[in-house]
Amino acid sequence: MTSYDQLLQVLRDEGHRLTPQRLIVLRVVAEGRQHMGVDEVFREAQSAYPFMDLATVYRTLRLFKQVGLVTEVAIGDRLHYELTHPDDRHHHMVCRVCHGAFNLSPHYLEEFNSTLVNEFGFIPDLDHFTIAGVCVNCRPQSPAEVGAGSEEFTLDEDPT
């Protein structure tokens, strides 16, 4: 049983129907690069199935997100999606300047999460979290740093 079939089983198990549209969107996202924009998913899906409708792509991605098959990442002000890798869950730091997305281990949010729960009884949605900002490469460097490069930092960028 392939990994792709396992994904389909997730849908079946929750009582969702396996329509050609869903199979295609799933395949596009599974085979595509990290965090694809909705329009990209739409174009690729449409080339495999010309009757594909944009609304269906939106609905399908939302469904996939609900059942955990994909992860939603807000890049700029557009929504992107990537296949969820259960063994490599991570959050994202998205650079406001270059729009690059960098992975962030869930470990960095554990304490924040406990604090909100313990102090306020507030349960934050931290299934997937995206924080915007400016990455090392786009950061205005202080004079002392100019020419020093940024070898001191490790940014695990999503291949795009």
Added chain:
Amino acid sequence: MTSYDQLLQVLRDEGHRLTPQRLIVLRVVAEGRQHMGVDEVFREAQSAYPFMDLATVYRTLRLFKQVGLVTEVAIGDRLHYELTHPDDRHHHMVCRVCHGAFNLSPHYLEEFNSTLVNEFGFIPDLDHFTIAGVCVNCRPQSPAEVGAGSEEFTLDEDPT
């Protein structure tokens, strides 16, 4: 010099023109309750200045946000704005169920901020931060908690 005039000075100092539309939007936000929706701002502004256009309200609020006069809060999926109180800066926890917005002291994000800067050289936008989730009152209670109330937590809700 009133506080209102100080706000106007901020605009003037940055070279922005003081149009009637801007004066009115500023007054509406300054006198309004916490985090008003754009449509509310629009309605109130329109009653003071019938020619007010919705696009102008959007542009004006965006400008005010840029210069720091107002803070943008995403509640549900709509944007809300509140006057920035420099002596009471805070982030928000927004409940996905009741849509209530609760204040969160910047102190709770200091460590997270330093971690990202120190470990990744990533400078997160933490001027204002909104985290979605479920608040104590809307949280499904465990059997042991039923009837116990939520006196153990202090949620500082924005008056709405």
Added chain:
DNA sequence: CAAGTATTTGCAACTCATTGCAAAAAGAAA
């Protein structure tokens, strides 16, 4: 205070995303 210019407004068109609804189709049952 009049003239000049750069910004801002109002309007309409547009984008991204969602939704109502009738028609189509998936899966279950016979």
Added chain:
DNA sequence: TTTCTTTTTGCAATGAGTTGCAAATACTTG
């Protein structure tokens, strides 16, 4: 396989927010 029920799709309309552009206007300078 045929029928039935429920979900899903395609389409068109809607909603929130943004944008291009010509007309209007706030501010600057003489």
